[in-house]
Amino acid sequence: MGRHSTVSRIIDSGVVAVLRAPSGEMLLEVAQALLAGGVTAIEVTFTVPGAQRVIEQVSQQLGDKVLLGAGTVLDAETARIALLAGAEFIVAPTVNLEVIELCRRYDKAVMPGALSPTEVLTAWQAGADVVKIFPSEVVGPQYLKALHGPLPQVRLMPTGGVNLQTAADFLRAGACALGIGGALVEPKAVASRDFERIRWLAAQYIDIVKKTRQEMIAGS
Numbered sequence: 001m002g003r004h005s006t007v008s009r010i011i012d013s014g015v016v017a018v019l020r021a022p023s024g025e026m027l028l029e030v031a032q033a034l035l036a037g038g039v040t041a042i043e044v045t046f047t048v049p050g051a052q053r054v055i056e057q058v059s060q061q062l063g064d065k066v067l068l069g070a071g072t073v074l075d076a077e078t079a080r081i082a083l084l085a086g087a088e089f090i091v092a093p094t095v096n097l098e099v100i101e102l103c104r105r106y107d108k109a110v111m112p113g114a115l116s117p118t119e120v121l122t123a124w125q126a127g128a129d130v131v132k133i134f135p136s137e138v139v140g141p142q143y144l145k146a147l148h149g150p151l152p153q154v155r156l157m158p159t160g161g162v163n164l165q166t167a168a169d170f171l172r173a174g175a176c177a178l179g180i181g182g183a184l185v186e187p188k189a190v191a192s193r194d195f196e197r198i199r200w201l202a203a204q205y206i207d208i209v210k211k212t213r214q215e216m217i218a219g220s
Contacts, residue, residue, distance in 0.1 A: 001067075006088050006109040007129045009041065009067050011155070011176050014209035016041045016091075017202070018071060018159065018181035021190060024054040030185060031058045033195035035066055037202025043091050043179070045071035046078055052085040059086035069109075076102045083108055091179070093134055095123045103127075111157060115139070120147060120154060130155040132179060137161025141169040148174030164204060168212045180205060 010016060017039045019027055031042055044054050051070065059068055069089035070082030076098040079090050089109035092099055096112065103110035104127045113134035114120045123131045133144055136158035144158055158170045159179030167178055184205060189197040 001088050002107045003089075003103070003109040003129055006067060007155075010089070010109070010130070013039065013041050013067075013206075014171070014177050014213070015039050015184075015202075015205050016043050016069070016157065016159075016177055016179045017184050018043045018045060018179055019048065019054075019185055020045045020071075020181055021048055021185075021187070024048050024050045026190060026193065027054050028058055028061055029193075029195055030190060030198060031062060031066060033198040034185070034202045035062065037199040038206035039184075039202040040065070041067045041069065041089075041177075043069040043071040043089075044087075046074075046082070047072050052081050055082065055085040055087055069111075073099060075099065079103060079110075089129075091132060093132075095119055095126070097126050100126045100128060113159070117147060117151065120151060120156075124151075124154045130157050130176060133158045134179075135160035136170070141166060141173040144170060144175060145173035164201075164208070167205060167208045171209065171212045172216065178205070178209070 017034050044051050070087040071091040073079045073090050073092045079099045079102050090103050091111045093113040100110050109129045111130040111132045112123045112128050113132040114123045120131050137160040155176040157177045162178045162180045163183035184201050
């Protein structure tokens, strides 16, 4: 899949679930629960042991039903490993120009992390498809709104601090999608194998995205 199709799917969905766990076990079941709740874009972070094997496994089992990405990608070598494993998009906590260049070379979507206006614009000019505003829990929706004002052309995705209480505020502030980790894939729910809880949370976030976007259109 080309990067334009990937970005369209991510924006249409509005939610990127971030899978971060001390073990890769059960992440296939977590991905299935997310899919059942309507979340189709899933990022497996490279802090997960054997992350590339998790990506391969989920890709083989769920195929085109989900859009798989790799997160916490710190260098071009890791990005290439992720792409070969089946990742369709790459997410990073920082701006690494070599990672962006590699993803553009293979027509894969890339979402580097940035915080300051200079970092955001540097990432965008280098070819980022979406700029991840990280860590968003430190700055909140108002900061995203402040960035969006002078940089309306940049697609912004907050990650960190996005939960059921703040999700709508981030969307109203200009987020094109939401990166959601532990507030969606709750560590306690994963540990207790409460996949129904994860499915329920996924459905809640998808509902918030749909309703907030409808309200924004109606109010414009």
